[in-house]
Amino acid sequence: MMALRKISTEDEHAWALARIEELMDISEDDSRFYELIYLSDIVADYEDKIFPPSRVTPAEAILFMMDQKDISRKDLEPILGGKSMVSMVLKGERNLTVDKVAALSHFLNIPVALLVPKPKSYGMHMQTGMQGKVAEE
Numbered sequence: 001m002m003a004l005r006k007i008s009t010e011d012e013h014a015w016a017l018a019r020i021e022e023l024m025d026i027s028e029d030d031s032r033f034y035e036l037i038y039l040s041d042i043v044a045d046y047e048d049k050i051f052p053p054s055r056v057t058p059a060e061a062i063l064f065m066m067d068q069k070d071i072s073r074k075d076l077e078p079i080l081g082g083k084s085m086v087s088m089v090l091k092g093e094r095n096l097t098v099d100k101v102a103a104l105s106h107f108l109n110i111p112v113a114l115l116v117p118k119p120k121s122y123g124m125h126m127q128t129g130m131q132g133k134v135a136e137e
Helices: 010-023 033-050 058-069 073-080 083-090 098-108
Strands: none
Touching (some): 010 033, 058 073, 073 083
16 A cells, blocks of 8 residues: 555556545445545645636526536526616626625525636735835734
């Protein structure tokens, strides 16, 4: 058995995946169960670094769930406030209000975080202060 604290190479990653495959069918009572949990965690950490999750837009998340649940644009009209609002939201031309995020999250069973757009970068002054100087505490 290879002792790993973290995965740092493709070979270690491949070994860990193969070992997880071997352990997949064990029960929680098996002494190797914690090895399976640990390997799963370090594989996930490695994969998050190597293959960072992509960020979908709110419109993409809504469209995906509409497709999965066979929901039409017309079904969203009462939630979003009419046909033109549905169109603007699904084109990414209009952000959702907090109330609409909550309603869509509940209606489509989408995590709220997916319905909030990625923050825009406002430049260095947001991190260091308005004049480019380090903000005083």
